[in-house]
Amino acid sequence: MHVISIGLNHTTAPVAVRERAAVGAEHLEEALSDIAKQSHISEATILSTCNRTEVYCQIPDKNIHVISDWLCNFHELKKEDVAPYLYSFPDQQAVKHAFRVASGLDSMVIGEPQILGQMKTAFATAHKNGNTGKVLNRLFQHTFSVAKEVRTSTSIGSHAVSVAYAAVALSKQIFSNIADQTVLLIGAGETMELACRHLHSQGVTDIIVANRTLARAQVLANEFDAQAISLHELPTRLADADMVFSSTASTLPILGKGAFESAIKKRKNKPMLVVDLAVPRDVEPEVAELNNVYLYTVDDLREVVNENVASRKEAAVEAEKIVEDQTLQFMHWFNNLQSIPTIRHLRDHTTQITELELQNARRRLLAGEAAEDVLQQFAYSLTQKFMHTPTESLRQNHDEDLLRATRELFDLDRLVKPGGDQG
Secondary structure (H helix, E strand, O other): OEEEEEEEEOOOOOHHHHHHHOOOHHHHHHHHHHHOOOOOOOEEEEEEOOOEEEEEEEEOOOOOHHHHHHHHHHHOOOHHHHHHHOEEEEOHHHHHHHHHHHOOOOOOOOOOOHHHHHHHHHHHHHHHOOOOOHHHHHHHHHHHHHHHHHHHHOOOOOOOOOHHHHHHHHHHHHOOOHHHOOEEEEOOOHHHHHHHHHHHHOOOOOEEEEEOOHHHHHHHHHHOOOEEEEHHHHHHHHHHOOEEEEOOOOOOOOEOHHHHHHHHHHOOOOOEEEEEOOOOOOEOHHHHHOOOEEEEEHHHHHHHHHHHHHHHHHHHHHHHHHHHHHHHHHHHHHHHHHHHHHHHHHHHHHHHHHHHHHHHHHHHHHOOOOHHHHHHHHHHHHHHHHHHHHHHHHHHHOOHHHHHHHHHHOOHHHOEOOOOOEO
């Protein structure tokens, strides 16, 4: 039995690859049902965000290829197109990776809190769908506990740092005073809510929130005294925006080159900053070819993100120690769990031998044999049958590791030697 994590993220794969491997929220249950059909995958949870797509599994052996094969087959991707970007972690490495991800140690912005909520949602969906069991249930509950300890015991989350924050920081580098700009937010999910909160804290008051569901846009708009519009109104309102931040769950771009050409013309070539935080992308890459339109994707935010890393390195060192300790604790439980079937079989085996010998002893006693003789024979026969298989194995193998393990298993070095003290 093994715990495996396999996937790709912002450090191993460009956005063009990540968006092809992404599992959108609307397809997550379908993906979970499909992966459950794989005979070698006992439990599974799929985590898919703009920066990563990962599958956490419990499998009987280390046939990692069954997971990567599934990922490629589900998305109808060629394996050679994806394989160079995939990483895989077995057992202890997989556990440590899960703890690091939840704690924000593997994020583009170290310590960003959004990933923990995304992991909780991913696990809740898998659990509800019946894809998790004893191992992954324990793993993810432990993961959430570790993330909480990291947050409360270190200063890694003391500042509001996220991809949305990095996007706002980028806008401050481009505009001398972002408070004077009109901002269009496309999407009303957690990322856009964070962006809206950061913009509002910087004095931005002219905000437009566009969303497929107008009611959801209105909820976010009401909190920050902004305007709410539907996606159908984008063509007529795009020209009003000096800055556009987009993060939707759309599987296809919702804004193309033509829309921005029209907007720039209406703006009389007044520049626009466009930050596409979605994976798959919301904005066609060709938009970057237009004059006076400055398009950035999540990958382009690396420089802004790196400025925040330095202040968190010390806290990250403390966090890594917590992760390391908690990983060992989980592996202790996991290793003990794996020994339970063997222990049960060993006990059943010895109980069976003991019962057979007891039956034989009872027959001899009923036949009138002396109790002392019966007890002596019982003890001798029981010892012989208990020791026969391990003794023969030791004689035939001559394996140093097996010999060492036997001495440790039976605590032979602490036995009382004949005629002497404990050695």
